[in-house]
Amino acid sequence: MAKYSKFAAVGLLLAFPLLVSSDYYRHIMILALMWVVIGSSWNLLAGYTGQISFGHAIFFGVGAYSAGLCTTKLGISAWWGMLIGGPMAMLFGFVLGAICFRLRGTYFNLATLALAEILRLVAKSWVSLTEGMMGILTIQTFRSKVPYYYLAFGIAALCVFAIWAIIRSKWGYYFVAIREDQDAAEHLGISAFRYKSISLLVSSFFTGVAGAFYMNYMGFIDPDVVFSLYYISIMAILVAIIGGAGMIWGPPVGAFIMVLLQELFRSAFFGYLPKWISEAHAMAFGILVIVVIRFMANGVVGDWVKLSGLFTRQKAPIPSVTSGN
Amino acid sequence: MHFFEVRRLTKAFGGLIAVNDLTFQVEEGEIYGLIGPNGSGKTTVFNLITGFYPITSGAVLFRGKQLNGIPTWKVCKEGVGRTFQIVKPLRRMTVLENVMTSAFCRTSNTHVARDKALEVLHFCEMDKKIDFPAKGLTIGDRKRMEIARALATAPKLLLLDETMAGLTPQEQYEGVELIKKIRKSGITIIIVEHIMHVIMNLCDRILCINYGQEIVKGSPSEVANNQAVIEAYLGKE
Amino acid sequence: MEMFIQMLVAGILIGGIYALIGLGMTLIMGVMRIINLAHGQLMMVAMYITYVLYFYLGIDPYFALLVAMPALFLLGVAIQKYFLNPLLKIDSIIPQNQILMTVGVGIVLTETIRFIFRSDYKSVKTSYSSATFMIGNISWNVPMFVAFGLAVALTAGLFIFLLKTDAGKSVRATAQNKDAAMIMGINADWITQLTYGLGAAMAAAGGTLLLPIYYLFPDVGSQFTLKAFIITVLGGMGSTVGAIVGGIVLGIAETLGATYISMDLKDAFGMVIFVVVLVFMPGGLKELTKV
Ligand SMILES: Nc1ncnc2c1ncn2[C@@H]1O[C@H](COP(=O)(O)OP(=O)(O)OP(=O)(O)O)[C@@H](O)[C@H]1O
Ligand SMILES: [Mg+2]
Numbered sequence: 001m002a003k004y005s006k007f008a009a010v011g012l013l014l015a016f017p018l019l020v021s022s023d024y025y026r027h028i029m030i031l032a033l034m035w036v037v038i039g040s041s042w043n044l045l046a047g048y049t050g051q052i053s054f055g056h057a058i059f060f061g062v063g064a065y066s067a068g069l070c071t072t073k074l075g076i077s078a079w080w081g082m083l084i085g086g087p088m089a090m091l092f093g094f095v096l097g098a099i100c101f102r103l104r105g106t107y108f109n110l111a112t113l114a115l116a117e118i119l120r121l122v123a124k125s126w127v128s129l130t131e132g133m134m135g136i137l138t139i140q141t142f143r144s145k146v147p148y149y150y151l152a153f154g155i156a157a158l159c160v161f162a163i164w165a166i167i168r169s170k171w172g173y174y175f176v177a178i179r180e181d182q183d184a185a186e187h188l189g190i191s192a193f194r195y196k197s198i199s200l201l202v203s204s205f206f207t208g209v210a211g212a213f214y215m216n217y218m219g220f221i222d223p224d225v226v227f228s229l230y231y232i233s234i235m236a237i238l239v240a241i242i243g244g245a246g247m248i249w250g251p252p253v254g255a256f257i258m259v260l261l262q263e264l265f266r267s268a269f270f271g272y273l274p275k276w277i278s279e280a281h282a283m284a285f286g287i288l289v290i291v292v293i294r295f296m297a298n299g300v301v302g303d304w305v306k307l308s309g310l311f312t313r314q315k316a317p318i319p320s321v322t323s324g325n
Numbered sequence: 326m327h328f329f330e331v332r333r334l335t336k337a338f339g340g341l342i343a344v345n346d347l348t349f350q351v352e353e354g355e356i357y358g359l360i361g362p363n364g365s366g367k368t369t370v371f372n373l374i375t376g377f378y379p380i381t382s383g384a385v386l387f388r389g390k391q392l393n394g395i396p397t398w399k400v401c402k403e404g405v406g407r408t409f410q411i412v413k414p415l416r417r418m419t420v421l422e423n424v425m426t427s428a429f430c431r432t433s434n435t436h437v438a439r440d441k442a443l444e445v446l447h448f449c450e451m452d453k454k455i456d457f458p459a460k461g462l463t464i465g466d467r468k469r470m471e472i473a474r475a476l477a478t479a480p481k482l483l484l485l486d487e488t489m490a491g492l493t494p495q496e497q498y499e500g501v502e503l504i505k506k507i508r509k510s511g512i513t514i515i516i517v518e519h520i521m522h523v524i525m526n527l528c529d530r531i532l533c534i535n536y537g538q539e540i541v542k543g544s545p546s547e548v549a550n551n552q553a554v555i556e557a558y559l560g561k562e
Numbered sequence: 563m564e565m566f567i568q569m570l571v572a573g574i575l576i577g578g579i580y581a582l583i584g585l586g587m588t589l590i591m592g593v594m595r596i597i598n599l600a601h602g603q604l605m606m607v608a609m610y611i612t613y614v615l616y617f618y619l620g621i622d623p624y625f626a627l628l629v630a631m632p633a634l635f636l637l638g639v640a641i642q643k644y645f646l647n648p649l650l651k652i653d654s655i656i657p658q659n660q661i662l663m664t665v666g667v668g669i670v671l672t673e674t675i676r677f678i679f680r681s682d683y684k685s686v687k688t689s690y691s692s693a694t695f696m697i698g699n700i701s702w703n704v705p706m707f708v709a710f711g712l713a714v715a716l717t718a719g720l721f722i723f724l725l726k727t728d729a730g731k732s733v734r735a736t737a738q739n740k741d742a743a744m745i746m747g748i749n750a751d752w753i754t755q756l757t758y759g760l761g762a763a764m765a766a767a768g769g770t771l772l773l774p775i776y777y778l779f780p781d782v783g784s785q786f787t788l789k790a791f792i793i794t795v796l797g798g799m800g801s802t803v804g805a806i807v808g809g810i811v812l813g814i815a816e817t818l819g820a821t822y823i824s825m826d827l828k829d830a831f832g833m834v835i836f837v838v839v840l841v842f843m844p845g846g847l848k849e850l851t852k853v
Binding site for chain 1: 375377396397398399401402407409413414415416417418422425426427429430433435438474478
Binding site: 287 | 591596645649652653654655656657658661662665666667668669672673674676677791795824830833834836837
């Protein structure tokens with residue numbers, strides 16, 4: 001049953017641009033697919049490996065600027081960013097890991113947040129490289145949304161599939177072991193530093209690709225947008241949590257929910273509600289954070305599937321000692 | 326060359342000397358007992374062997390190779406497995422997943438790891454519990470799972486830290502049988518235990534420490550009848 | 563050289579106020595083991611309270627402290643009680659959900675204020691806002707000087723509270739060992755509420771004291787949240803004395819950095835120091851590496 005619904009969902013997504021011709025709805029779907037990538041990437045590092053990053057905007061921003069700088073500095077197409085953005089983000093991921101992985105818990109969160117903010121401020125003031133607050137403006141290649149849609153879909157599919165495969169391998173077991181108890185993991189022959197780094201590198205790669213895609217798709221970036229604490233780093237966390245952190249299908253579901261909710265408020269429920277609602281969309285974002293954390297700590301998918309063990313594969317009724325079985 | 330050797334091992338936590346100039350040797354195939362009153366430094370010795378704490382001075386040698394100075398995960402790869410006095414299950418994984426994780430120590434293939442984990446769990450008579458989430462296990466099962474997890478890393482030396490504490494008499498009996506079975510399979514064991522009949526029953530030789538220092542070494546009966554050991558446990562008359 | 567000393571003085575004075583804000587964060591950090599990412603936003607709310615009192619009732623900002631601090635204390639208690647404490651009972655994959663909650667609270671506070679006051683810049687210009695006096699060749703800004711003095715007094719008050727009163731001792735005991743404190747019969751729920759309330763009140767004091775020399779807009783909070791956590795980290799996480807040192811270090815670094823390096827990067831200096839501390843002094847901040 002669950003299996004068929006997944007196939008149905010994928011089929012529906014593939015057919016979407018054929019069924020819906022409105023550019024506006026296509027745009028929302030493209031953003032949602034992009035957030036599938038960012039949310040899933042964050043989830044690999046945080047949900048599976050237990051390293052809660054408050055700085056994923058670093059990788060998104062670096063990816064976006066890699067693409068943007070291709071045009072402004074190298075004079076080549078911003079599409080090259082799709083190739084360069086991922087590795088560049090990994091480079092930053094490598095540095096971030098070297099700095100932050102000796103820290104645990106809250107201190108790790110703090111450090112990632114601080115590094116992201118530093119990068120945002122640097123991007124703002126290093127005008128000769130980044131154009132500062134002016135941002136980078138390029139001309140979009142396609143007028144139609146359809147190519148962007150399928151590109152976003154392809155990246156999202158690749159990302160989810162890659163993470164799915166990783167989680168089923170030795171790496172996945174190691175990541176979760178580190179999340180559950182880093183000290184125990186070390187005693188089982190797991191180099192926590194090495195595997196946290198691997199998780200971070202994969203995570204930063206896909207986030208960087210998403211950033212490069214964003215540059216190409218939107219045609220405009222500035223530091224406050226792509227390095228935003230709230231609208232990238234925190235949004236990534238919310239996408240994963242609202243869907244279900246530590247689960248493959250959590251962030252993809254969360255991405256659609258979050259993007260849709262945001263858009264509902266931004267557009268004052270597609271114009272059905274009074275205009276002032278749209279001015280309060282930041283407020284709505286804040287309330288959403290509170291409600292999600294307070295009432296949906298395990299996300300939509302998590303409360304749905306009632307997982308046992310670490311994967312969402314459903315099993316026979318879970319034998320539970322605590323329930324006296 | 327001894328199979329395993331600790332030379333003049335010392336560990337200071339600030340002003341507190343938790344392990345003080347400790348020297349002992351363990352031979353291959355042996356069950357070696359490490360006993361001492363609460364807070365005497367037994368767990369700390371284990372943490373020093375596995376490199377979890379950096380040592381203050383001294384050396385740890387395993388099959389001629391120096392272990393101190395190399396990271397904990399490499400000590401495990403060298404063939405030293407351990408359990409924890411305060412158990413550390415990977416809570417949101419099942420028993421099988423816990424043991425598979427450690428089986429990956431020797432392979433990268435999921436099927437191989439799974440087979441190894443199933444084999445070890447069978448060896449430890451936990452077949453019925455493989456799909457239980459680790460966080461729901463009883464204390465007895467948690468301790469047993471820790472042993473299985475350590476075994477799945479294919480150790481040559483196994484460090485057991487109070488694996489019997491908190492168990493029912495029946496579980497203790499089964500635990501003793503399991504440890505005997507592990508030794509028979511060719512694994513050398515160092516065991517820390519408070520329960521005397523377990524120690525006396527299992528160990529070939531025993532080292533008793535107090536305040537991190539050696540009191541006496543010898544066969545179980547020698548140690549049991551030693552005046553200094555009795556005083557360390559019961560206090561002076 | 564004179565310029566340097568002048569900047570040093572300015573840095574220390576502003577650092578005194580930063581210390582106040584950092585102290586609030588440190589208290590919360592010590593007891594709850596979380597960073598309060600709503601800290602600057604609480605401070606911002608206090609600044610608006612002070613602004614309203616001044617603008618509509620003509621109350622001097624320094625007297626407004628008497629309103630702003632209790633008000634923020636109550637707000638803090640409520641946040642802890644209704645938003646943070648309930649999370650302790652949830653078993654989540656993401657153990658940092660309390661931090662995320664403070665993010666949400668911070669956004670809602672900012673947006674509520676924006677809703678009421680719009681995004682305009684506001685300021686409180688008192689008769690003494692730009693008054694100065696000279697000692698030798700160094701000029702001292704009067705409101706900054708007064709603010710520094712009051713900050714010292716409030717800090718002293720906080721220390722007396724922590725060291726001498728029963729409630730204060732309970733807070734310290736909880737910070738040292740939560741489990742032991744609970745076994746000793748300390749009501750952890752109430753202590754966390756008290757702590758968050760106190761932290762918020764300290765932030766309120768910092769904001770109110772800054773107001774005569776600063777400007778005000780709804781987003782002012784986030785930059786102070788960042789400052790507060792930098793101070794907390796510089797000070798060694800949970801150490802109250804450390805927070806004071808951290809505040810002053812940050813004040814000096816910002817002022818000197820802005821003068822000698824770049825105005826634009828003023829806010830980045832603190833964070834660079836922060837990261838440098840993390841990278842090069844892992845031994846000095848050893849306790850950071852274990853939770
Ligand atoms: N990480 C640490 N930091 C500071 N002191 C420590 C640390 N670990 C252990 N100690 C101290 O070292 C001494 C030895 O502790 P250890 O846990 O090794 O004793 P033990 O023999 O295992 O006791 P038990 O029988 O209760 O398990 C104790 O005084 C303990 O307080
Ligand atoms: Mg012990």
